[in-house]
Amino acid sequence: MGLCFTVLGSGSSGNATLVSDGETHILVDVGLSGRETARRLREIGLEPERVSAIVISHEHGDHCRGVGPFAKSLDIPVFMTEEAFGSSGLRLDARKLRPIRPGEGFAIGGIGVTGFSVPHDATDPLGFVLEKDGVRVSIALDLGFLSNLVLERLRGSDGIVLESNHDERLLKVGPYPWALKQRVMSRRGHLSNDSVAHYLANDFDGRAAVVVLAHLSKQNNLPELALLSARRALEERAGPQAPQTRIELAHPDRIGPTFRY
Numbered sequence: 001m002g003l004c005f006t007v008l009g010s011g012s013s014g015n016a017t018l019v020s021d022g023e024t025h026i027l028v029d030v031g032l033s034g035r036e037t038a039r040r041l042r043e044i045g046l047e048p049e050r051v052s053a054i055v056i057s058h059e060h061g062d063h064c065r066g067v068g069p070f071a072k073s074l075d076i077p078v079f080m081t082e083e084a085f086g087s088s089g090l091r092l093d094a095r096k097l098r099p100i101r102p103g104e105g106f107a108i109g110g111i112g113v114t115g116f117s118v119p120h121d122a123t124d125p126l127g128f129v130l131e132k133d134g135v136r137v138s139i140a141l142d143l144g145f146l147s148n149l150v151l152e153r154l155r156g157s158d159g160i161v162l163e164s165n166h167d168e169r170l171l172k173v174g175p176y177p178w179a180l181k182q183r184v185m186s187r188r189g190h191l192s193n194d195s196v197a198h199y200l201a202n203d204f205d206g207r208a209a210v211v212v213l214a215h216l217s218k219q220n221n222l223p224e225l226a227l228l229s230a231r232r233a234l235e236e237r238a239g240p241q242a243p244q245t246r247i248e249l250a251h252p253d254r255i256g257p258t259f260r261y
């Protein structure tokens with residue numbers, strides 16, 4: 001079997017994605033509670049004991065709050081940067097920690113993993129490319145803008161999980177205090193629907209069979225808006241070279257479909 005991925009949940013209440021080749025099962029972020037992560041894994045037929053490794057993007061709670069409880073009774077390594085670990089306050093048996101660095105690839109079973117730096121207000125935050133036999137899945141969840149490095153890392157992906165956090169208009173008129181609005185909109189904050197649309201219309205290489213829009217804000221976005229904006233952007237590339245890419249949504253409270261390659 002090639003590579004497959006399933007977004008177990010995504011949003012400010014918690015993020016977790018499973019990437020698997022059928023033998024090696026990698027959890028990218030454990031931002032749901034340990035118990036909820038285990039429950040969702042069982043729901044897709046995977047006993048938590050079979051998880052091979054955890055890879056963490058950054059220290060914000062919605063990406064790592066479940067790591068300690070989830071990994072506690074399991075003998076699994078946790079890959080994250082030392083800086084992120086230092087800032088996280090995670091309670092974790094130090095023997096489980098596998099320090100990683102942006103740009104340096106490593107292997108977990110038969111799956112190659114490389115972290116790449118993303119612009120976000122955390123300590124050394126990362127996105128990830130996971131690769132097997134030429135199939136590539138990329139995950140970029142919290143980022144203020146699509147830097148050249150991020151664009152380069154997303155290129156050639158067969159599946160992409162990308163943040164489409166907020167609608168700029170909804171954010172501006174929404175309930176957040178001004179300082180928080182500024183933070184979300186900043187270049188170290190979160191990606192807007194418009195940024196994703198701009199990416200899909202201009203920079204996306206059209207290769208991915210699916211782009212999953214993730215980390216949608218409950219207060220400052222609507223699933224329909226995010227979907228519409230992304231689908232429109234792809235449609236605008238009409239013509240013989242128009243990508244056949246599916247746009248899907250990730251949800252905070254339910255498991256998404258499994259995409260297989």
Ligand SMILES: [Zn+2]
Pocket residue numbers: 058060120122142
């Ligand atoms: Zn974050």
Ligand SMILES: [Zn+2]
Pocket residue numbers: 011012015060062063141142215
């Ligand atoms: Zn987040």
